[in-house]
Amino acid sequence: MKLLSGGICAVRGVKAYGIKEGKKGLAIIVGKGNAAGVFTQNKIKAAPVIVMNERLPCVMNAIIANSGCANAFTGERGLEDAKRMSQLVADELDVNSKSVGVASTGIIGHHVDMDWIERHVKDVMNGLTSKSGGSEAAARAIMTTDTILKQVAVEVDGVRIGGIAKGSGMIEPNMNTVLVFIYTDADFSYDVLYKCLRTAVDDSFNMVVVDGDASTNDMVLLTATGKKHISDHHFQEGLNFVCTELAKMIARDGEGATKFIEVDISGAISKDDARKAAKAVVRSPLVKTAVYGESPNWGRIVSAIGRSGADVEADKITLELSDGANVVTLVKEGSIVEGVLDQARALMVRDIIVIKADLGLGNGGARAWGCDLTCDYVRINAKYMT
Amino acid sequence: MKLLSGGICAVRGVKAYGIKEGKKGLAIIVGKGNAAGVFTQNKIKAAPVIVMNERLPCVMNAIIANSGCANAFTGERGLEDAKRMSQLVADELDVNSKSVGVASTGIIGHHVDMDWIERHVKDVMNGLTSKSGGSEAAARAIMTTDTILKQVAVEVDGVRIGGIAKGSGMIEPNMNTVLVFIYTDADFSYDVLYKCLRTAVDDSFNMVVVDGDASTNDMVLLTATGKKHISDHHFQEGLNFVCTELAKMIARDGEGATKFIEVDISGAISKDDARKAAKAVVRSPLVKTAVYGESPNWGRIVSAIGRSGADVEADKITLELSDGANVVTLVKEGSIVEGVLDQARALMVRDIIVIKADLGLGNGGARAWGCDLTCDYVRINAKYMT
Numbered sequence: 001m002k003l004l005s006g007g008i009c010a011v012r013g014v015k016a017y018g019i020k021e022g023k024k025g026l027a028i029i030v031g032k033g034n035a036a037g038v039f040t041q042n043k044i045k046a047a048p049v050i051v052m053n054e055r056l057p058c059v060m061n062a063i064i065a066n067s068g069c070a071n072a073f074t075g076e077r078g079l080e081d082a083k084r085m086s087q088l089v090a091d092e093l094d095v096n097s098k099s100v101g102v103a104s105t106g107i108i109g110h111h112v113d114m115d116w117i118e119r120h121v122k123d124v125m126n127g128l129t130s131k132s133g134g135s136e137a138a139a140r141a142i143m144t145t146d147t148i149l150k151q152v153a154v155e156v157d158g159v160r161i162g163g164i165a166k167g168s169g170m171i172e173p174n175m176n177t178v179l180v181f182i183y184t185d186a187d188f189s190y191d192v193l194y195k196c197l198r199t200a201v202d203d204s205f206n207m208v209v210v211d212g213d214a215s216t217n218d219m220v221l222l223t224a225t226g227k228k229h230i231s232d233h234h235f236q237e238g239l240n241f242v243c244t245e246l247a248k249m250i251a252r253d254g255e256g257a258t259k260f261i262e263v264d265i266s267g268a269i270s271k272d273d274a275r276k277a278a279k280a281v282v283r284s285p286l287v288k289t290a291v292y293g294e295s296p297n298w299g300r301i302v303s304a305i306g307r308s309g310a311d312v313e314a315d316k317i318t319l320e321l322s323d324g325a326n327v328v329t330l331v332k333e334g335s336i337v338e339g340v341l342d343q344a345r346a347l348m349v350r351d352i353i354v355i356k357a358d359l360g361l362g363n364g365g366a367r368a369w370g371c372d373l374t375c376d377y378v379r380i381n382a383k384y385m386t
Numbered sequence: 387m388k389l390l391s392g393g394i395c396a397v398r399g400v401k402a403y404g405i406k407e408g409k410k411g412l413a414i415i416v417g418k419g420n421a422a423g424v425f426t427q428n429k430i431k432a433a434p435v436i437v438m439n440e441r442l443p444c445v446m447n448a449i450i451a452n453s454g455c456a457n458a459f460t461g462e463r464g465l466e467d468a469k470r471m472s473q474l475v476a477d478e479l480d481v482n483s484k485s486v487g488v489a490s491t492g493i494i495g496h497h498v499d500m501d502w503i504e505r506h507v508k509d510v511m512n513g514l515t516s517k518s519g520g521s522e523a524a525a526r527a528i529m530t531t532d533t534i535l536k537q538v539a540v541e542v543d544g545v546r547i548g549g550i551a552k553g554s555g556m557i558e559p560n561m562n563t564v565l566v567f568i569y570t571d572a573d574f575s576y577d578v579l580y581k582c583l584r585t586a587v588d589d590s591f592n593m594v595v596v597d598g599d600a601s602t603n604d605m606v607l608l609t610a611t612g613k614k615h616i617s618d619h620h621f622q623e624g625l626n627f628v629c630t631e632l633a634k635m636i637a638r639d640g641e642g643a644t645k646f647i648e649v650d651i652s653g654a655i656s657k658d659d660a661r662k663a664a665k666a667v668v669r670s671p672l673v674k675t676a677v678y679g680e681s682p683n684w685g686r687i688v689s690a691i692g693r694s695g696a697d698v699e700a701d702k703i704t705l706e707l708s709d710g711a712n713v714v715t716l717v718k719e720g721s722i723v724e725g726v727l728d729q730a731r732a733l734m735v736r737d738i739i740v741i742k743a744d745l746g747l748g749n750g751g752a753r754a755w756g757c758d759l760t761c762d763y764v765r766i767n768a769k770y771m772t
Contacts, residue, residue, distance in 0.1 A: 044692030044700050073688060073700060075720070108685025109722055216689050285671075286767060293768030299494025302459060303602050306430030314430050314459060334461070336495055375761040381672060382679030 001238060007135030007151030008162040011183040013225040016134040016164075017127035018141025023106075024116055025067035025141035028089055028124045031183050033225040035060035035101070036194035038201045040218035046072035047082040048102045049219060055098050057190035060223050063101035063181055064089045064121075067142045067166070069112045071104040072216040081112045088121045103179050103219050105144060105166060139164035142179055145380065150249040156238035159186045159230040163242045167208075167250040178205055180220040180246060186235050187226040196236050197222045204243035207275070207368040208251045209283045251369035256376030259291050261369065264356045265305075267318075268364030273310035278368035280308030281355060288373035291353050296321055296344035298330045301355055316360030323350035333360060387624060393521030393537030394548040397569040399611040402520040402550075403513035404527025409492075410502055411453035411527035414475055414510045417569050419611040421446035421487065422580035424587045426604035432458035433468040434488045435605060441484050443576035446609050449487035449567055450475045450507075453528045453552070455498045457490040458602040467498045474507045489565050489605050491530060491552060525550040528565055531766065536635040542624035545572045545616040549628045553594075553636040564591055566606040566632060572621055573612040582622050583608045590629035593661070593754040594637045595669045637755035642762030645677050647755065650742045651691075653704075654750030659696035664754035666694030667741060674759035677739050682707055682730035684716045687741055702746030709736035719746060 004010040008029060018027035037056045039049050048071055064085050071078050086100035093100075104112065124141075128134065139151050146168040153162030167178035188196070201220055222239075252260040263281045268274035281287055284304040290297035298319055306312055315334030320327050321344050328344045329337050347353075390396040394415060404413035423442045425435050434457055450471050457464050472486035479486075490498065510527075514520065525537050532554040539548035553564035574582070587606055608625075638646040649667045654660035667673055670690040676683035684705055692698055701720030706713050707730050714730045715723050733739075 040693075042689060042692040043696075043698045044688050070685075073685065073717075073722070075701070108689065216692060285763075289764050289767035292764065295769065299456075299459065302430050303428060303494065306428040306602060307426075310429075312429045315461070331459075336459070373764060375764050377671075378675050378678065378759060378761050378764060381675035383681065 001241060002155045004153040004155055004160065004162070006132035006153055006162065007139060007164050008181065008183045009130050009132050009135040010153035010162040011160045011225065012185045012227065014183045015128040015130045016138040017124050017129060018138040019120060019124055020141050023068045024113065025143065026117060026120050026124055027065045027138040027141035028062060028128065029138055029181055030062045030093065030128055031223055031225055032059065032061050033223045034188060034190050034193055035221060035223040036190055036197050038197055038220045040215055042216050044073065044216050046070050046104060046217040047074055047078035048104045049217060050079060051082045051102055052219065057194060059099055060101050061093055061095045061099040062089050063103065063221060065103040065142050065179060066112060066117060067105050067144050069104060069106040069110050070108050070217050071112050072108045074109070074111055077111060081114055084114060085117060088118060092121065092125050101221055105142060105179050105217055108216060135162065135164055142166040144168065145255055146253055148249060148253045150246055152242050152245040154238050154241055157230045157234050159184060159228045159235065159238065161238045161242050163246050165246040165250060168253050168255050178215065178218045178250060180205065182220070182222045182242060183225065184222070185225045185227045186230050187228060188224045188235070192232060193222055193224055196232065196239050199236060200239045200243040203240060204247035207279065207366065208247045209279060209368065209370045248369050251371055254371030255380045256374040257371030258374055259372045260352050261291055261371060262352070262354045263368045264354060265359065266365040267358040267360045267362060269311045269362040270364040271366060272364070274364040274366035276308045277305045277310040277357070277359065278366045280304045282368040282370035285373055288370065291348070292372035292374050294345065294348040296330065296341060296348055301357070302331070305357060310359070311361060312359060313361065318358040318360060320356040321347055322354040322356060323347045324352045324354055387627060388541045390539040390541055390546065390548070392518035392539055392548065393525060393550050394567065394569045395516050395518050395521040396539035396548040397546045397611065398571045398613065400569045401514040401516045402524040403510050403515060404524040405506060405510055406527050409454045410499065411529065412503060412506050412510055413451045413524035413527035414514065415449045415524055415567055416447065416479065416514055417609055417611055418445065418447050419609045420574060420576050420579055421607060421609040422576055422583050424583055424606045426601055428602050430459065430602050432456050432490060432603040433460055433464035434490045435603060436465060437468045437488055438605065443580060445485055446487050447479055447481045447485040448475050449489065449607060451489040451528050451565060452498060452503060453491050453530050455490060455492040455496050456494050456603050457498045458494045460495070460497055463497060467500055470500060471503060474504060478507065478511045487607055491528060491565050491603055494602060521548065521550055528552040530554065531641055532639055534635060534639045536632055538628050538631040540624050540627055543616045543620050545570060545614045545621065545624065547624045547628050549632050551632040551636060554639050554641050564601070564604045564636060566591065568606070568608045568628060569611065570608070571611045571613045572616050573614060574610050574621070578618060579608055579610055582618065582625050585622060586625045586629040589626060590633035593665065593752065594633045595665060595754065595756045634755050637757055640757035641766045642760040643757030644760055645758045646738050647677055647757060648740045649754045650740060651745065652751040653744040653746045653748060655697045655748040656750040657752060658750070660750040660752035662694045663691045663696040663743065663745065664752045666690045668754040668756035671759055674756065677734070678758035678760050680731065680734040682716065682727055682734055687743070688717070691743060696745070697747060698745060699747065704744040704746060706742040707733055708740040708742060709733045710738045710740055
């Protein structure tokens with residue numbers, strides 16, 4: 001596997017562009033191929049999610065995405081606006097509007113400013129490029145409270161996979177919305193694409209917790225432009241890498257975050273148990289505030305594992321803290337290791353905190369990613385208004 | 387139902403006392419009767435929880451509880467310490483140590499300072515009193531980050547029910563530990579007591595969220611000294627009241643809290659769905675930070691309901707905000723009510739915020755309680771060390 005620059009534009013046949021004007025942004029991506037999607041499990045679904053759920057799987061020609069307004073809780077008019085957005089791009093490309101993906105991120109309960117979008121569609125279309133600047137412009141256009149532009153691309157067996165993402169714990173700052181658009185020049189049916197995407201999403205975006213709130217708008221779309229052949233297995237490997245890298249970028253860019261947290265659970269009775277335990281730790285406000293305070297408060301970690309729903313036995317747990325390089329063992333098979341708290345404290349000044357727990361019960365493993373909980377998180381989210 | 391002063395000492399046959407010395411506290415309650423208990427569901431259980439799980443139901447003569455150390459993740463020695471604590475009181479009373487309840491709250495992974503406890507048991511025993519000061523002293527002795535002393539007592543059909551509680555989102559500040567000791571002079575078998583307690587706890591303490599972290603030490607004990615007769619039904623009513631009042635005190639005293647939140651869900655398909663929805667709202671960091679910021683950011687509320695797991699339809703939801711007196715309807719059967727945000731904003735400066743959602747689908751209802759998420763919460767929990 002080889003890392004490439006250029007994000008989605010590293011994939012042959014993909015053009016992209018986007019603009020940002022104040023809090024509003026508009027991105028368009030053009031690239032034809034079989035497409036599969038994975039969507040929010042929130043029962044209150046934004047209009048673009050409802051529309052895309054109906055359209056996929058399909059051959060998709062393009063994606064239009066706006067930031068600043070989630071187009072959620074907007075009733076019939078919201079659905080019409082979402083369809084109108086894809087129609088605008090369809091008209092430019094002279095394709096069926098149902099073959100154009102649509103996504104939104106921003107504040108809930110407000111209608112999309114369609115005038116603004118109509119006015120800017122042509123500008124964005126005119127900017128479309130297969131150069132790496134196109135991917136960057138599109139990724140920037142969907143950013144809200146994001147502070148880092150998120151894109152990645154790889155080549156596996158001659159096949160390219162590139163993705164852009166947004167997500168920071170909130171938006172406008174109303175929702176923890178994750179939008180991800182991935183392209184590949186591999187040749188796959190809908191079914192295989194969906195299966196690969198589902199697998200990759202479960203171990204990447206579904207293992208990120210910024211604040212535990214799930215959005216009405218989460219959407220991951222994967223389009224395969226279908227020019228190259230590759231084994232499912234190798235493709236899955238590349239896709240997992242792309243999704244995991246983007247997921248880690250989202251965790252690292254969590255609102256108000258000062259530190260990136262990775263939780264690595266092994267020795268669980270099942271993978272499902274390992275996932276539960278990893279997510280419980282990374283979601284725990286007590287663990288998150290301890291990391292912020294650079295305190296190796298491991299009692300909070302074992303307590304979070306204990307209430308995660310996973311099978312746990314106190315006398316089997318081994319617990320390590322790491323900054324990615326140095327490792328300190330705090331608990332070994334249930335016994336507290338004495339005299340190591342100063343070493344642990346020294347680790348915790350670093351930006352990356354890895355929490356590793358071996359439950360000592362089986363072979364189940366999982367990783368989850370998140371960030372610390374800071375006063376800035378509270379400030380960012382306290383004072384904004386609907 | 388009549389409100390009484392005096393907490394647990396309002397119940398005839400109950401004596402209590404407690405002392406506090408720095409972060410350490412010791413409370414003893416004496417009162418003989420059938421006893422039932424409800425404990426943390428965390429799989430990492432503190433030593434006193436393991437011991438009490440084995441002992442109950444039983445005829446209980448007394449309770450000894452310490453604050454400052456949770457006696458959790460302390461292995462065999464922890465179990466011995468917990469048993470030794472009850473033995474100390476048993477020796478004073480000349481009863482079997484298995485008839486003495488034991489509870490702890492404080493930091494995880496440390497051993498109880500048994501020397502300190504042994505030195506102070508006699509002082510506390512000597513202070514035991516049936517006057518209201520006894521209940522207060524015991525309630526104060528188990529406080530940690532609590533800022534409000536929590537006790538309540540009522541009389542129903544001549545029967546008295548009194549309780550003391552501690553809980554504030556953390557302790558020492560390591561755990562969100564809830565300890566509750568309730569006494570009544572009613573006459574009931576273990577089975578009825580347990581059934582009544584389980585019912586009351588489900589609709590009270592189990593509906594409080596301060597930070598979503600569940601402790602290794604949570605314990606609610608109910609002892610019936612058995613002198614008076616009352617119907618199950620009336621007793622349940624009184625017990626529900628006592629548990630709900632204590633639960634609300636815990637929510638109101640959440641760490642760093644500036645506002646008390648009540649979430650009242652009606653119209654759910656089932657009670658279980660209503661409970662899920664109510665707890666999802668009261669647990670949501672986005673709702674909690676919005677309340678802190680005095681922002682009627684209702685999109686976050688419907689999103690939390692949407693991801694709660696409860697059945698929800700966007701076009702059936704009615705949503706109201708209230709300060710306990712004035713009410714503003716934000717969404718009526720799925721339609722956004724225009725022009726009310728200024729009224730809603732005005733409500734939100736108050737200390738009590740009531741979020742009322744009618745899901746419009748059935749007859750299921752539930753209430754949950756919590757508090758806002760503030761920078762003080764982050765500060766309180768960031769800088770302490772194991």
